[in-house]
Amino acid sequence: MEENIQKIKKFNRFYLNVVGLYSQYTDGSPYSMSEAMLLFEINERNNATASELSEFFDFDKGYVSRIINDLSDRGLIRRVPSSFDKRKKYLHITELGEKVLRDLSNNASGNVRRMIEEIDHKDIDILIRSMEEIERILSFKKGGKSNA
């Protein structure tokens, strides 16, 4: 068991380093990781609210408020006040926001493509299957998050 834990930690470090996970979407873009994460999640949900997102990402609500404000200023999202609860503002992505998200997504795709371009088909199949197995096995944790 202890040996397995060491192996998993080794994998984690390996993956963090090799894949450059954290910057996969935002490297070379004018958006920060947090902005991209929020934008992504606003698009993912319907009628997201600031406090939901704050809780989901475990970000300070003031910080989230400012980022949302910024995204709104840049025209990537809209804030729609709820008529039931006048404290709430529902967040929606705009067309421009969708475009930005597409660009970020394409950037990430390029990175992944470069990562695997020299690998032969057989190993790519194994790679994908292995990832799917890991997802399956670990997916009881947290509410699976999304797609893009």
Next chain:
Amino acid sequence: MEENIQKIKKFNRFYLNVVGLYSQYTDGSPYSMSEAMLLFEINERNNATASELSEFFDFDKGYVSRIINDLSDRGLIRRVPSSFDKRKKYLHITELGEKVLRDLSNNASGNVRRMIEEIDHKDIDILIRSMEEIERILSFKKGGKSNA
């Protein structure tokens, strides 16, 4: 191929979220991610220098200099001037540094342990094997980094 890229991206997001990769070592500790990374690598190498580490992690050398200074002030590392090249200072971990590193490592182990504690043996085997496959397939990238 495009489908595989999407699957890999999905896995990346999944893994980032579920495993909490970036904070695996440092959550709940008084050390920042960068400090932990440098400390880890100083321990890993023999006679590391600031500029090596700066290049390795692609961190600003001023930034590295300050962190190293800080680690040194806290007694986690020592700086030993080279007698051959008087510009250089070799970095060595101290006993206290080793202890801190052990604590960080134990913290990460705890996180991993909690992550897998409810999984049955058969799936853990598959999990480990899948990780090893991924490492094998992707390890032509960058010079494999380490162990802890």
Next chain:
DNA sequence: TTATTATGGTTGTTTTTGTCAACTAGTTTT
């Protein structure tokens, strides 16, 4: 009903993290 407490969000302030540029001292190249 009204007083109390909790929630959603904003804003001012500060801390932490990281970048950029200038600089010193030492080393290598020409």
Next chain:
DNA sequence: AAAACTAGTTGACAAAAACAACCATAATAA
């Protein structure tokens, strides 16, 4: 020995993020 380069430090600053006080609204309890 002059010019160019390298290792490391430092000051100034920008970006990312946390902390705390606050306002308006809403839910709960008296």
